[in-house]
Amino acid sequence: MTLLGIDVGGTYTKWVLMEGAVVAGSGTVPTPPGPDETVKLAASLAPRAESIGIGLPGHVDRDTGTALFVPNPPGDWDGYPVGARLRALVGVPVSVVNDARAFALAELELGAARGLADVLFAVLGTGVGGAVALRGDVLVGPRDNLGEIGHVTVAPWGPACCCGNRGCVETFAAGPGIVRAFGSGTAKITAAKITAAEITAAAVAEAARAGDGRAAKVFERAGWALGVALGDAASFFGVGSVVVGGGVSGALDLMRPALHAELARRRPLIGDIAVLPAVLGPLAGAIGAALYGRRSG
Ligand SMILES: [Zn+2]
CATH class of the missing domain: 3.30.420.40 (ATPase, nucleotide binding domain)
Structure with a gap:
């Protein structure tokens, strides 16, 4: 077919x-x-x-x-x-x-979550998309907003989000939030051979890998925010795995320590959660x- x-x-x-x-x-x-x-x-x-x-x-x-x-x-x-x-x-x-x-659905049928039944999904890009699969089915709510993990509140007095809320995961872990948190910091950016006009989440990741402590801190905070939201979602849905994809997930390694620390803190309730990188690109x-x-x- x-x-x-x-x-x-x-x-x-x-x-x-x-x-x-x-x-x-x-x-x-x-x-x-x-x-x-x-x-x-x-x-x-x-x-x-x-x-x-x-x-x-x-x-x-x-x-x-x-x-x-x-x-x-x-x-x-x-x-x-x-x-x-x-x-x-x-x-x-x-x-x-x-x-x-x-x-x-793609990662569940053909990708990182193949063979798994109960999984959370987070897509880090211009925003943070999300979905939940239980018993092998991607859930759909009546208003098509079920699983919007990007809009879980992690800082009630944090930055304003496009959804009307403040301090959503998306304001920390999506591309624009990462660039905004990094700020202009021209001297640091020049050190990483990136001009101000070209600042993207990938450029901030490059700076972090080149040893820029402030850039590393931005990803640590993004990992923390993602960990808080995924911990909440895991406690709601009782899943054992998370698949993380999207363009910004190329920097998942920079977020992992804080993300795992946040999930580990809640292990007595949610158990061990496997954080799997998406594989379908x-x-x-x-x-x-x-x-x-x-x-x-
Ligand atoms: Zn939001």
């Missing part, structure tokens, strides 16, 4: 064509200027596909395939009937899902979307 999976991001959109569980083709393009153009792009990629899954960075109505709250990609997505418009063009089953839930979201599309067929 030929499956098309599309992962719409704020800046880039990735796609995969799968033959069963094998990736037969893939690509990355700039995210189109709006939902109409994104649907046309999906249709143009679909001539051989027998089902299509689209992952969006936000919340969707899974029953109707309508975007509910998708703030980051260009254009006005909220209320847009993605599934209906695409189905009208291609005539095959279409599934519209949250991108972190798609990541989770940047295409995980598109692969998971394709797998969801297959389920809709």
Whole structure:
């Protein structure tokens, strides 16, 4: 069966064509200027596909395939009937899902969590996405916001978050929060041969690896924040494993000591939690979307 999976991001959109569980083709393009153009792009990629899954960075109505709250990609997505418009063009089953839930299904079926049943997922990127799998199924809440580990409060008086709360994990462990915490610190950045205009979470990680103590502290704090939230989530859901992915997870090694210390502190309740790096890389979201599309067929 030929499956098309599309992962719409704020800046880039990735796609995969799968033959069963094998990736037969893939690509990355700039995210189109709006939902109409994104649907046309999906249709143009679909001539051989027998089902299509689209992952969006936000919340969707899974029953109707309508975007509910998708703030980051260009254009006005909220209320847009993605599934209906695409189905009208291609005539095959279409599934519209949250991108972190798609990541989770991919890692659960084909990646780091293969063979596991009860797992938390955290995707560290521009924000922090999350999902929960219990008994081998990725959970979906009625409002498509179940598993949003990025918005667990770790510092009630901390930095303001896009969700209306303060001190969410996302304000510490996503790319923008890491860059903001590191600040301008020009002298330190120059020492790591990085210009101010190029500061990204990867550059802060590079500085930390080059011995910059302040950069290391930023990742220590991110690891602590993630550990607090994952400890809470583990106490809610009783899981034994966590899969961490997304672009910022390349610096997971810098976060691990503080992350593990926080989880270890709570061992009497939550037991040992395995923290596994994701293995499917940047295409995980598109692969998971394709797998969801297959389920809709
Ligand atoms: Zn938040």
